[in-house]
Amino acid sequence: MGRRLADLFHGRPRLQIGTLLSGPIAWLVIGYLGSLAVLLIASFWSVNAVSGELIKGLTFDNYKELLDQSVYKDVAVRTVGIAAAATVTDALLAFPIAFYMAKVASPRAKGLLVVAILMPLWSFYLVKVYAWQTMLASGGVIDWALDPIGLSGPGYGSTAVWLVESYLWLPYMILPIYAGLERIPNSMISASEDLGANPLRTFRSVVVPLAFPAIVAGSIFTFSLTLGDYITPTLVSPDTQFIGNVIFSQHTNNLPLASAFAVVPIIVMVIYLTIARRLGAFEHL
Amino acid sequence: MTLSHYTRNLLRVGVGITLAFIYIPLIVIAIYAFNGGNSLAWPPPDLTTKWFGEAINNTGARDALWTSIRVGAVATGIALLLGSLASFAVARFRFFGRETISFLVVLPIALPGVVTGLALSNTFTQVLGVDLSLLTVIAGHATFCIVVVYNNVIARLRRVSGNLEEASADLGAHTWQTLRFVTLPSIQTALVAGGLLAFALSFDEIIVTNFTIGAGEQTLPIWIFSNLFRPNNLPIVNVVAVIVVLLSIIPVYLAHRLTREEGVSARAGGAGAIAESTAIP
Numbered sequence: 059m060g061r062r063l064a065d066l067f068h069g070r071p072r073l074q075i076g077t078l079l080s081g082p083i084a085w086l087v088i089g090y091l092g093s094l095a096v097l098l099i100a101s102f103w104s105v106n107a108v109s110g111e112l113i114k115g116l117t118f119d120n121y122k123e124l125l126d127q128s129v130y131k132d133v134a135v136r137t138v139g140i141a142a143a144a145t146v147t148d149a150l151l152a153f154p155i156a157f158y159m160a161k162v163a164s165p166r167a168k169g170l171l172v173v174a175i176l177m178p179l180w181s182f183y184l185v186k187v188y189a190w191q192t193m194l195a196s197g198g199v200i201d202w203a204l205d206p207i208g209l210s211g212p213g214y215g216s217t218a219v220w221l222v223e224s225y226l227w228l229p230y231m232i233l234p235i236y237a238g239l240e241r242i243p244n245s246m247i248s249a250s251e252d253l254g255a256n257p258l259r260t261f262r263s264v265v266v267p268l269a270f271p272a273i274v275a276g277s278i279f280t281f282s283l284t285l286g287d288y289i290t291p292t293l294v295s296p297d298t299q300f301i302g303n304v305i306f307s308q309h310t311n312n313l314p315l316a317s318a319f320a321v322v323p324i325i326v327m328v329i330y331l332t333i334a335r336r337l338g339a340f341e342h343l
Numbered sequence: 344m345t346l347s348h349y350t351r352n353l354l355r356v357g358v359g360i361t362l363a364f365i366y367i368p369l370i371v372i373a374i375y376a377f378n379g380g381n382s383l384a385w386p387p388p389d390l391t392t393k394w395f396g397e398a399i400n401n402t403g404a405r406d407a408l409w410t411s412i413r414v415g416a417v418a419t420g421i422a423l424l425l426g427s428l429a430s431f432a433v434a435r436f437r438f439f440g441r442e443t444i445s446f447l448v449v450l451p452i453a454l455p456g457v458v459t460g461l462a463l464s465n466t467f468t469q470v471l472g473v474d475l476s477l478l479t480v481i482a483g484h485a486t487f488c489i490v491v492v493y494n495n496v497i498a499r500l501r502r503v504s505g506n507l508e509e510a511s512a513d514l515g516a517h518t519w520q521t522l523r524f525v526t527l528p529s530i531q532t533a534l535v536a537g538g539l540l541a542f543a544l545s546f547d548e549i550i551v552t553n554f555t556i557g558a559g560e561q562t563l564p565i566w567i568f569s570n571l572f573r574p575n576n577l578p579i580v581n582v583v584a585v586i587v588v589l590l591s592i593i594p595v596y597l598a599h600r601l602t603r604e605e606g607v608s609a610r611a612g613g614a615g616a617i618a619e620s621t622a623i624p
Contacts, residue, residue, distance in 0.1 A: 064517040075436045079444075082429035082489070086447045090486055093462040100465050112469070151364065154357030162346065162354060171358075173599055178365060180543045180595050184564045185584040188571065189368035192375060195383040199371055202385045228365065257346060278453060286455020289549055293571065302457040302550075309461055309554070313469075316461060323455045331453075 094324075101318035105311075112313065120318035130304070134322050137301040140216065141284035144223040148231040148280045149273050151224070156232050157265070160239035161247075172236075179229040184289065190222045191293045218294040223284040230283070231276035238272020239265070274339035281330060285323045369588065376585040378578060398582035407566035414477055414562055415545040418484035422541045425485070426492025427534060431526075434500035435508075451487040459487065460554030467555065476557040483555045484548060488541035495537035495598075496530055498605040503529045536601040539594035546591055563587060 067074055101120055104113045124130045159171045178186070193199040193211075200211035212218055242265065250260040288302025301323055308316035346354070371385075379389035398404060426448070433444050451459055460483070467479050507529065511521040549564040556565060567583060570576040 061517060061519075064519050067518050071436060075432055075438050078428045078432035078436075082425045082432075082444075082448075085425055085486070086450075086489070089482070090451055090459075090462075091447075093466040094458075096466045096470050097458070097462040100469065114469075151361050154354055155361040158354050158358045162351065169603075173596070174362065174365070176599055177592060177595055178369070180540055180591070182369075182584075182588045182591055183547050184549050184567055185372060185547070185587055186368060188567070188580070188584055189372040191571070192383045193368060193371055193385075197382075197384045199385045225364065225368065228361070232361075257350060282453055282455050286457040286459075286550065288457055289568070302455070305457050305461055306553070309464070313465065317465065320458050320461050323458055327454060 097317050097320060100314055101321055103314040103317075105314060110311070120315045123315065124318055124322075129299075130319065133299045133301060133304055136216065136298070137285060137323075138326060140220050140223060140300070141281045143220050144227065144284050145231075145277045145280040147220070147224040148228050149235075149277065151228060152231040152235050152276065153269075153273075156235035156239055159236050160242075161244070175229050175232050175236075179233070183226065186226055187222060187290050187293050190218070190225065194218050194221075194294055214294050214296060216295060216298055219291055219298070219300070222290045222294055223280075223287065226287075226290070227280040227283050230279035231273075234272045234276040235269060238269045238275070242268045271338040274334050274337045278331065278334055278339065282323075282327055285326065372581065372588075373585050375581045378581060381574075381578065383577075394578040394582045398579045398586070401579055401583075403561070403570075404563070404566055404579065404583050407561045407563045410477065410561060411546055411563040414481055414484060415542045417481045418488055418545045419538050419541045421481070421485035422488035422492045423534060423538050426489045426537060426541075427496045427530070429489070430493045430497035430500060434497050435505055445493075448490045448493045452490055456550035457554075459483070460551040463551065464554040474557060475555055477560055479555040479557070480552055480560070480562065483551045484545040487548075487551065488544055491541045491544060492534070492537035495533045495540070495602060495605070498602070499530050499533035502605065532601040533605070536598035539598040539601075543591045543594045543598075547587060 067077070102116050102118070104115065104117050104119055105111070106113055155171070155175075159168050163171060194214060196211075196213060198211070204210055212221070246264060246268070247260060250264045251257075255263065286302055288300065288306045291298065291300040291303050301319065305316045305320050308319070374387065375383075376394065377390040377392060378387040378394075379391040380387055429444055429448060432438075433441055463479070463483050463486070464475065467473050467475060467482075473479065507525050508521050511525045516524065547564050549562075549568060552562055552565060553568075556562070561569070563583070564587075567580055567587070570580050
């Protein structure tokens with residue numbers, strides 16, 4: 059039986075491809091892209107104000123409400139602003155360490171640093187947010203550390219969200235930049251030096267332009283992950299709303315409105331990915 | 344690159360700042376696990392290990408841990424199957440739309456989590472008419488775990504040339520024999536590494552989980568999150584947080600050991616996969 063099946067596949071690449079891909083395609087296209095389509099459709103539904111039941115018709119009321127009520131615009135602008143700020147912060151913090159790993163560190167130190175960055179990448183998201191919640195609490199570590207110089211921490215609020223988002227997604231920025239810098243041949247840097255450029259000039263005119271697409275690639279993650287986070291604002295900024303909070307708190311009582319608002323981060327990300335692609339982020343990593 | 348001593352040292356300071364930024368919060372939370380006081384004031388008034396015993400005997404936390412392990416294991420299984428099938432098709436065949444596969448695989452983690460969560464919960468409850476349960480959580484986790492397996496396996500398949508498989512076929516092995524004796528052994532460690540990372544990713548996911556979990560069910564992150572608002576339980580939460588960190592360090596570390604040759608990009612999130620979607624000639 060197995061032998062017969064094997065003979066059937068032999069020399070039939072189309073059949074082989076079809077067999078390999080049917081599962082993944084079904085899951086991702088029908089399951090995942092299908093769900094995104096449902097989200098889009100649900101954004102045109104409405105809710106019966108009295109019974110709370112969903113009316114699965116076609117209405118633009120949700121989008122009208124989002125445009126009319128300035129609070130939604132404020133929330134969207136604030137969230138995109140924090141995502142941009144966290145992305146810039148991460149790029150600034152990531153570049154020196156990525157450069158050190160790629161071009162300066164000994165192989166041994168490089169290995170250790172890669173592990174040190176990878177460890178917190180995949181895991182303990184919630185623990186990290188919680189750690190910051192305790193550190194930012196009044197009388198917490200940050201207040202304690204700043205007290206001797208007469209300052210106090212930022213407490214809970216937008217500044218706290220910016221700090222925590224920058225913290226959470228930093229490894230996602232370091233690793234692509236490191237990989238991008240590793241790909242720059244040392245001979246190019248030497249050539250720049252041989253042609254008389256000082257280190258600053260080499261850095262500005264050779265290293266940064268070559269590494270830029272990698273920075274953009276990293277920024278896709280810092281930006282997108284911040285846009286979609288509602289746990290961090292809930293824990294360190296209870297009084298300020300972000301896109302994620304609004305969607306999460308609305309999704310049980312007004313699912314169509316929540317769906318319409320979820321289209322905002324999708325549009326932002328589509329624009330972001332389009333620009334990132336133009337800037338060469340897709341090719342260069 | 345020739346750098347002056349001054350620049351080198353400046354760079355080391357930058358490295359130190361970034362590492363401190365990454366690790367200080369984790370150290371702080373580790374110290375809080377031994378907090379003898381009952382507030383978040385720093386420094387803790389005295390240190391104790393009594394909360395470890397309480398945490399280990401806390402049935403809510405134990406049930407949640409077991410739930411997380413089961414969810415992670417099944418989601419990882421699905422991701423292993425779908426991720427390796429897709430990576431094999433992309434690495435070994437040429438076909439129309441091949442470039443979009445990588446993009447499709449990375450999309451569930453490249454899009455904001457709140458979008459994925461809401462889209463899935465909409466579909467489950469409004470279109471499919473199923474009640475939210477652990478199965479819906481597993482389906483969600485599997486969706487964004489596929490990319491981890493895919494990245495690891497495709498990096499390995501690129502390194503191990505397809506010639507070996509052709510040689511095996513030329514020597515008379517049929518498809519199953521080639522798969523069993525040539526392909527699988529060469530991607531074995533990449534599969535294990537991808538699986539470990541997928542498990543780690545699932546183990547502490549909360550953003551999508553919160554949208555797709557049924558009433559009354561709790562994964563460990565959901566348990567932690569709901570107890571953050573109960574001040575009396577904070578000492579136990581602190582201990583559980585440290586246990587979560589320790590439990591998830593192990594798979595990440597092992598995965599790194601298994602795939603050191605592939606470089607970081609296989610494990611650096613989906614960024615590598617986005618690149619693949621257009622970089623292939």
